[in-house]
Amino acid sequence: MGVTELGKLIPDSIRKTVDFAQLSNKIIALDAYNALYQFLASIRQPDGTLLMDSRGRVTSHLSGLLYRTINLLENRIWPIYVFDGKPPEEKTLEIVRRRRVREEAMDKWAKLLEEGKKEEARKYAQRALFLTDDMVNDAKKLLSLMGLPVVQAAADGEAQAALIAKENKAWAAGSQDYDSLLFGAPRLVRNLTITGRRKLPNKDEYIEVKPEILELNDVLKALKLRDRTQLIDLAILLGTDLNPDGIPGIGPQKALKLIQEFGSLEKLIQGPLKNVQFSMDPLKIRDYFLNPPYNPNYTIEFRQPNEKGIIELLVYEHDFNEDRVKNALERLRKAMSRRRESTLDSFFG
DNA sequence: CTACCATA
DNA sequence: TATGGTAGG
Structure with missing residues (x-):
């Protein structure tokens, strides 16, 4: 989605690759939908099936959100997750088009699965992405229980994230797409993942992936x-x-x-x-x-996590393994307790 | 995508 | 301790 073609014009020379350590003590306004779709695309079984609880409700996005966010926090990177609001009327055509693409991919996935072509089926499953209201609400709930700010955008999450960065309430916007630069984010961070290694599509090859910083001014100058x-x-x-x-x-x-x-x-x-x-x-x-729609009514507050609430949500409601969750909570608690000492220098660097 | 465990 | 393979829900 978004303006992918623009990426082809942006030279490597202005893409600053960094380690997580160099993003330490920074607040980053993340496009939540962008992250959730990534999780839905990648957290799957080999045949493309998503992780689900015993009632058949999708949980891939919660798994990804929990672990990635803890990794960010352990590196003292402070995420603000920004969720899309109501899409603008002008986007209706595109939304309809995407739904059609998804439905076609779903059909193809089912067909290939029947034929026993697992690997090929997975490719189509990854295009058949959908986020339901329940999935979004679970994600918001999890983040809130983790003690993290959840911002509701007026419309486009990327726009809201960009403006939060523009107002210096965050050091950068975070997304894989480039739209936040168009919306005026002075700085964009991409590849905010921990692994460093990513599989090349359709090949059994891996490449190194590091976080990448793009400055709006550099982009303008380079182009x-x-x-x-x-x-x-x-x-x-x-x-x-x-x-x-x-x-x-x-x-x-x-x-x-x-x-x-x-x-x-x-x-x-x-x-x-x-x-x-x-x-x-x-x-x-x-x-x-x-001049995108913008919601000025948001607060950025980091609190200690509600551990009981997280266990309630993930273990009792969605069948996560209790030991794994408790392990994650241990890491989360330690990471969040270090928040106070790095509050004041968050806007600079 | 990431945690976790098996393996060297 | 580092890497590879695979389960996770």
Whole structure:
């Protein structure tokens, strides 16, 4: 999702790879849906089946959330999870399109499973991602019980996270997507995982993956763009959630050249793109990225975890193994008790 | 994705 | 102690 094409234009030279230690004492506003979808894509059995409790309710996302978050906290990285609100009306088309893609993937998955083609089935299972209200509510509940701030976005979680970072309430926005840069996050952290090793899709090869920091200013400079508006205009040519297809026949290099030469969408619409049909008024899309819905009513508070509540939720309600959870709680308690000493320097660096 | 255990 | 394979729910 998001503006994946934009990534192809961002050179490695401005991607600062770091260790977890270098993110120590930083607050990061994480796109919760982005994380949850990642967990749903990867925490599966070899045939693609998700982890579920005895009542058939999905738990993969809770497992991922629990362990990854504890790893962050043990490295004194302080996450704020930002959840999507109501999607803007303009996104309806894209939501419908994604539902269709998911349903097709589901069918394909079931078919391949019947044929006994496990590995191939898994690929389609990973595209058949869906988050139900129950799953989202469980995730929010778990995070709250862990003592972590949960922020409800007005609409786009990425937008809310970007603005939290822009206001210096967080040091960076965290997501795999690049949208938060369009929404004005001064800094984006990607690959916020612990493992370091990641399997290459469709191959039995592994590559090293480290957290990666991108500065908005570096991106603008590297692409020779004047300001964020030009970056947004570029993204619109490539395709965003509001115009998923971008402009047929215009790839990353050509789009960049057009923005550099003509300076703005307005000029392009009057000039070389005169006859292009946009699925939605591109200037409206731009305005959405410049002025997204935002919820100013949120608090950022880190508290000691409610251990009984977590056991109630994970062990009694969702059939997690009690020893494993208690082990995790031990780590969580220690990590959270170190919060006070690093409160004051969190906004700087 | 990550924890955990088997193996060297 | 480090790595690889696999279960987790």
